Amino acid sequence: MKIVALAGGIGGARFLRGLRAAEPAADITVIGNTGDDISLFGLRVCPDLDTVMYTLGGGIDEEQGWGRRDEAFTVKEELLAYGVGPSWFGLGDRDFATHIVRTQMLAAGYPLSAVTEALCDRWKPGVRLIPMTDDQVETHVVVDDPEHGRRAIHFQEWWVRLRASLPAVTIAPVGAADAKPAPGVLEAIRDADAVLLPPSNPVVSVGTILGIPGVRDAVAAKTVVGVSPIIGGAPVRGMADACLTAIGVETSARAVAEHYGAELLDGWLVDDADAATAAEGVEGVAVRSRPLLMSDPAATEAIARAALDLAAELAGAAG
Amino acid sequence: MKIVALAGGIGGARFLRGLRAAEPAADITVIGNTGDDISLFGLRVCPDLDTVMYTLGGGIDEEQGWGRRDEAFTVKEELLAYGVGPSWFGLGDRDFATHIVRTQMLAAGYPLSAVTEALCDRWKPGVRLIPMTDDQVETHVVVDDPEHGRRAIHFQEWWVRLRASLPAVTIAPVGAADAKPAPGVLEAIRDADAVLLPPSNPVVSVGTILGIPGVRDAVAAKTVVGVSPIIGGAPVRGMADACLTAIGVETSARAVAEHYGAELLDGWLVDDADAATAAEGVEGVAVRSRPLLMSDPAATEAIARAALDLAAELAGAAG
Numbered sequence: 001m002k003i004v005a006l007a008g009g010i011g012g013a014r015f016l017r018g019l020r021a022a023e024p025a026a027d028i029t030v031i032g033n034t035g036d037d038i039s040l041f042g043l044r045v046c047p048d049l050d051t052v053m054y055t056l057g058g059g060i061d062e063e064q065g066w067g068r069r070d071e072a073f074t075v076k077e078e079l080l081a082y083g084v085g086p087s088w089f090g091l092g093d094r095d096f097a098t099h100i101v102r103t104q105m106l107a108a109g110y111p112l113s114a115v116t117e118a119l120c121d122r123w124k125p126g127v128r129l130i131p132m133t134d135d136q137v138e139t140h141v142v143v144d145d146p147e148h149g150r151r152a153i154h155f156q157e158w159w160v161r162l163r164a165s166l167p168a169v170t171i172a173p174v175g176a177a178d179a180k181p182a183p184g185v186l187e188a189i190r191d192a193d194a195v196l197l198p199p200s201n202p203v204v205s206v207g208t209i210l211g212i213p214g215v216r217d218a219v220a221a222k223t224v225v226g227v228s229p230i231i232g233g234a235p236v237r238g239m240a241d242a243c244l245t246a247i248g249v250e251t252s253a254r255a256v257a258e259h260y261g262a263e264l265l266d267g268w269l270v271d272d273a274d275a276a277t278a279a280e281g282v283e284g285v286a287v288r289s290r291p292l293l294m295s296d297p298a299a300t301e302a303i304a305r306a307a308l309d310l311a312a313e314l315a316g317a318a319g
Numbered sequence: 320m321k322i323v324a325l326a327g328g329i330g331g332a333r334f335l336r337g338l339r340a341a342e343p344a345a346d347i348t349v350i351g352n353t354g355d356d357i358s359l360f361g362l363r364v365c366p367d368l369d370t371v372m373y374t375l376g377g378g379i380d381e382e383q384g385w386g387r388r389d390e391a392f393t394v395k396e397e398l399l400a401y402g403v404g405p406s407w408f409g410l411g412d413r414d415f416a417t418h419i420v421r422t423q424m425l426a427a428g429y430p431l432s433a434v435t436e437a438l439c440d441r442w443k444p445g446v447r448l449i450p451m452t453d454d455q456v457e458t459h460v461v462v463d464d465p466e467h468g469r470r471a472i473h474f475q476e477w478w479v480r481l482r483a484s485l486p487a488v489t490i491a492p493v494g495a496a497d498a499k500p501a502p503g504v505l506e507a508i509r510d511a512d513a514v515l516l517p518p519s520n521p522v523v524s525v526g527t528i529l530g531i532p533g534v535r536d537a538v539a540a541k542t543v544v545g546v547s548p549i550i551g552g553a554p555v556r557g558m559a560d561a562c563l564t565a566i567g568v569e570t571s572a573r574a575v576a577e578h579y580g581a582e583l584l585d586g587w588l589v590d591d592a593d594a595a596t597a598a599e600g601v602e603g604v605a606v607r608s609r610p611l612l613m614s615d616p617a618a619t620e621a622i623a624r625a626a627l628d629l630a631a632e633l634a635g636a637a638g
Contacts, residue, residue: 042423075394078416082441084423093412097397104361104403122401 001026003308004192006132006219008033008205009048010065010237011229011294013055015198018300020056020126023308028127029188031215033200034112035132035139035173035208038156040089041079043099044106047156048205049116049131050098057123059094065237068094088161113182130188132209135179139204141246142170155204164239168246171203176211189218194311196304197226197265199236199292202256203243216264223315225267225307226260228253231292232273257282267310269303286314320345322627323511325451325538327352327524328367329384329556330548330613332374334517337619339375339445342627347446348507350534352519353431354451354458354492354527357475359408360398362418363425366475367524368435368450369417376442378413384556387413407480432501449507451528454498458523460565461489474523483558487565490522495530508537513630515623516545516584518555518611521575522562535583542634544586544626545579547572550611551592576601586629588622605633 003026005016016030033048047066054060054068061067071092080087091099098119105115111134120129139155143166150169158164189195200206210216230253235241241251249259253274257265262284270277271292278289288310294300320342324335326349335349352367366385373379373387380386390411399406410418417438424434430453439448458474462485469488477483508514519525529535549572554560560570568578572593576584581603589596590611597608607629613619 041419042426043419072391072393072412074391074412075416075419078413079419082416082420082438084416084420093391093393094397096415097394097401097403100360100362100394100398101401101403107361119401 002188002192003028003194003196004031004188004222005029005196005198006031006033006200006206006209007048007052007198008200009036009051012048012198012200012205013052013060014065014294014300015196015200015227015304016052016127017055018294018297018302018304019196019198019308021297021301022304029184029192030127030129031185031188031209032116032129032131033205033208035137035176035204036155036159037136037138038089038154040086040091040099041084043096043103045091045099046102046112046116046131049129050095052129053116053120053123053125056125056127057120059123067092071095086161089156111182113184128184128188130184131182132185132212132215133179134182135175137173137175137179137208137212139171139173139208141168142172143168159239164242168242171243171246173208173211176208177213179212181212181214185212186214186218189215189222192222194308194315195219195222195224196307196311197224197260199227199229199294201235201238201240201243202229202259203240203247203249210264220264223266223311224264225269225311225314226257226265227303227307228256228268228270228274228292230256230274231271236293253277254280254282257285257287266314267307269307269310286310321507321511322347322513322515323350323507323541324348324515324517325350325352325519325525325528326367326371326517327519328355328370331367331517331519331524332371332379333384333613333619334519334546334623335371335446336374337613337616337621337623338515338517338627340616340620341623348503348511349446349448350504350507350528351435351448351450352524352527354456354495354523355474355478356455356457357408357473359405359410359418360403362415362422364410364418365421365431365435365450368448369414371448372435372439372442372444375444375446376439378442386411390414405480408475430501432503447503447507449503450501451504451531451534452498453501454494456492456494456498456527456531458490458492458527460487461491462487478558483561487561490562490565492527492530495527496532498531500531500533504531505533505537508534508541511541513627513634514538514541514543515626515630516543516579518546518548518613520554520557520559520562521548521578522559522566522568529583539583542585542630543583544588544630544633545576545584546622546626547575547587547589547593547611549575549593550590555612572596573599573601576604576606585633586626588626588629605629
């Protein structure tokens, strides 16, 4: 069985761990968001790719959901002692090594997809992890800054430093329109038995991946099942509501399904708290409700199982 | 009083600490060797400059004489876990930050002298530290490798990995012939009341600095006092004997003085173990013997004091 999942960071990575447990024999390809990549200290940092890689490879800090376990911040503190920041982005010592290796390989001319494959040689995530594109795409956020007026800032500055406290006027994945899917992305989607949308941020994670020219159409041609990242009108974690508000979408499980649209989505899993959505239905989309809190590995595996079952049911109905 | 010192790494740095203590009001300019600089992991590492900066700035690992105190090697271990080496060069986590800042500034177009000044803003070494040149000079060593035949390797590979176990056929400061002294180097020498040669390696540290076009002549025009790095026929630390052998110079206090030459050197301090050299004299050079082991700060200060006294005596005799 061939499965493709489009993944952002923490929520996506945890879902993927459940997916791998639910279907150990499956051939899983993960298309990772690179829109929140950032260059810091001359190093290329790919937070979402690394969160997937560390989570599936057993290196993640389980408590915080990102970064390495048993992490110290000596290098960062020393950089700050030189007056070199930013202070608001948490790069740990172990994590630094990943970025140093990546930056060296990129400087040597390897595309990000090859770099990611090389890094995964160490972590053995049990899935094939491909960045959505080898081209540079960076999500920028336009805000009305009380001090500096309207300006565009890097997504990470908005997300991590400001904690999305300034409303986003626009969220723009700079470079996306001219980006090409990385080698293997379209092929994996084409060959997939099902495409899953984990409970990642529908705007700045899954939305950014779908925005790479060619990806949305390729995905829409398949049996697609999504897992709602919104439970009872609020994001399970993160600040997806701030992103949804920026694009004029209500923070609800139903609204996210409607935003993805019936052209893309075949099935949609919502939490029991949103059972009304399942009862009323979303036009053109099969909606099911079940517990969606990824509270432990067993619960997460059951959610992934439910998504696969729904995909199989819908593929059977279509075939 | 204006003093210039040409410094390599550990021995030079310790002597400089004694010099600063001996003459706290003096205006001291240190011209640092950059011939053992190396690029590792995409980062520019300047071991001698950093040893001087850390030693005078209070950040040095006193036990080993190089690198930072309270150091861990997490980043290096993680790099090795990715299969990225070399394993033989010890870059600690705190040290990494220095190289990251330096590399970023160099990439931004700042010359090494400006970068060094910026790094020293943090360390406040109490001296002006200038690299010998802003141009890239790297000492390479030609060896007869039993496996690979005759080949040139970076000085650090010879020194750190091989511990100078293969005899050096040639020691070549690549780029030195075309290098220009960094801004301030010739001016500092010209304005100095005395130029001191600390007990650094006479070949790959002091010799490399003197090999930058214009430096030897500028130094030779001044009152110059050197401190022998050889005590009783052996280097106090390091493997200076391997370097001296490579250039056909005997490992003795007298031979090093003769190698520097009376055109350059006015005074030469040797250890009491080499009192015979003082008794016999070296033609054209005033030789004095005294204890030269920099066993503690007081002993080191006394050595620096003796070098300054000899310089004053010789300057007085000349004037």
